[in-house]
Amino acid sequence: MWRNTAARIVLGTLIGLAGCGNPSAPVTGASGEGGAAPSDAPTADTPEGAVALFLGAVCAGNDERAASMLTDVARRKTAEMDLEVAPPGSDTAQFQIGEVELVGEDSARVACTWSDLDQDGARAEEHILWVLRREAAGWRIAGMAPTIFPGEPPLLLNFEDPEEMFEKLQWVQQEAMRRAQAEAMPGGGSPRAAHRPGPPGDEVRR
Numbered sequence: 001m002w003r004n005t006a007a008r009i010v011l012g013t014l015i016g017l018a019g020c021g022n023p024s025a026p027v028t029g030a031s032g033e034g035g036a037a038p039s040d041a042p043t044a045d046t047p048e049g050a051v052a053l054f055l056g057a058v059c060a061g062n063d064e065r066a067a068s069m070l071t072d073v074a075r076r077k078t079a080e081m082d083l084e085v086a087p088p089g090s091d092t093a094q095f096q097i098g099e100v101e102l103v104g105e106d107s108a109r110v111a112c113t114w115s116d117l118d119q120d121g122a123r124a125e126e127h128i129l130w131v132l133r134r135e136a137a138g139w140r141i142a143g144m145a146p147t148i149f150p151g152e153p154p155l156l157l158n159f160e161d162p163e164e165m166f167e168k169l170q171w172v173q174q175e176a177m178r179r180a181q182a183e184a185m186p187g188g189g190s191p192r193a194a195h196r197p198g199p200p201g202d203e204v205r206r
Helices: 001-015 047-060 065-067 072-080 162-184
Strands: 094-103 107-117 123-135 138-145
Touching: 001 162, 047 065, 047 094, 047 123, 047 138, 065 072, 072 138
Parallel strands: none
Antiparallel strands: 094 107, 107 123, 123 138
């Protein structure tokens, strides 16, 4: 389906340009793949460990492992729509886990920095917040909230509700195009002028 293709492109762009402050030591490339796991290897017993496992699988291009780190609902819903919520693997990608915020006993938000080489060979990094929930098997990822436009609130993409996620991704594409056109117009003002609000519930609420 064309929507799946469009979603993979946008999701790949968002995940490939993700990040946040206060990083810890980076875990890079396909770290953790193959061989004996070190004693300090991440586990799903903590929110930050679950994110590290997921992103490590993404770096290695291991879609099956990445999917296993989603919540039960997210895994079922994305499978029903034949959707993968991770871009192709990259041996030049790196990520750093940042601040962890517990929301009650069974929910958490984990900030991280993801970086990779752009088309010019320069390393680029951006901001993202992962939304997790504790399940019987450990912490699992329910969605992500990337900062799409600098200086504006992050956009919550709920992996457990792919239909809503598609609507938001379509809005991102349309808004990015609108801003690019506004910047290209002679004498055009700031692309944030006449900014159209996104779909309801895009901000990560506390």
